[in-house]
Amino acid sequence: MQDAVKNLLLVLVTLFPIVDPLGGSPFFLALTREYSPEERKALSWRIAINSFFLLVATYFVGTYVLAFFGISLPVVQVGGGLIVIATGWTLLKQRDDEKQEVQKTVQPQDSIRRAFYPLTLPLTVGPGSISAAITLGANAAHHHAYHPLTILAALIGLVLIAISILLCYGFADRVARILGATGMTVITQLSSFFLVCIGVQIAWNGIKALLESMTLHVG
Template identity: 40%
Template sequence: MSIELIAFSKALIVVPITLLPILNPIAIAPIFLSMTGPLEQAVATRLAKRIAINCFFLLMGALFIGSHVLDFFGISLPIVRVAGGIVVAMAGWRLLNDNGQDKLHSSVEASANTWSKVELRQHSFYPFSFPLTVGPGTIAASITIGTELPTKPIDWLLTGFASALGVLLTTVSIYLCYRYARNLERFLGTVGATVLMRLSAFILLCIGIEIGWTGLSALIEELKLH
């Protein structure tokens, strides 16, 4: 096996292996269902597709230009982790303590099924694509992968193409998990889906705290060095 093929395969595998455990779309799927309510299946499918497309461009942007954007604004990765961890933790806390699910479902049922294509794109980005699916931890991980791309043009093109395919595989996984989330709900039943949703919300809260603490720890280490 040639060196180029090994590098291509490694880049292709590294992206999904690194990002999927952080994204964890299987655990987020019950939260997606809870936030969308009783959508018609056709609308839910379009929404899942739109979220996957949004996530693809978010991950691609973080992978290839994320480090340059941070450098331009003078923002460090620890700061991104702290700020993003707060956002994710707040989302998990709201879902964990939300007792108005029926009201939310009724509101979504009354409006979401009649969303136009433009409205669907608008609502699919926040909070579904960001920060619920692609959160700060995922963005930070994507930026880190991007900083490790080779600088030699030919190697960069080869590895970059493989990484882009890895992002595509990752977003296809997101689409499948959201697309068939309702099947999981039917399998679990009402009580099981509610328990899984609350558990997922708690995990989301913990992930947010973990992301924030990782960033805060890095900032504390930087202070010690100074």
């Protein structure tokens, strides 16, 4: 039970800052500015569902993909950590440019087709989220061999993340009014900084494991 709780918290603490639905809500609001509130809420439902299934597939299937290609967990940690760092750094330094680029790709039409790309992927669940989910799934399989409680805990964590996406996107206009432009800027910048820190930690865990394996082989 304790391991399941730890896994639940690990999923939330790792993926929530990377998915960052609160930080992504200003972009979602800007990209759907010509939608009605009802259309925006319906779109947020689709994005939340898409994000949930994408993260679930990545979390549980990613381990077997790694095994098929013969990729070790430390290597995934290093690669995923570097991607997370790059994502966070890009958001820190070029957030306005990124916003303009995504705005050019989305038009207020055919919202069902647009719900997956680019609103779900890569705006909500990007390379950093996918890499982190693969790492978490591989780590859980390695330590717990997918115990039923571990699976349930992971699913609960992913459901909570999907709910946070639904709430933040569905009420993006209200959140923006409450926090104001300055508040939203502070939140997005802080989230980007934490994203860089998480990426460094993930990469360091992988580097340390690789160095330890080298030491064992040399010894």
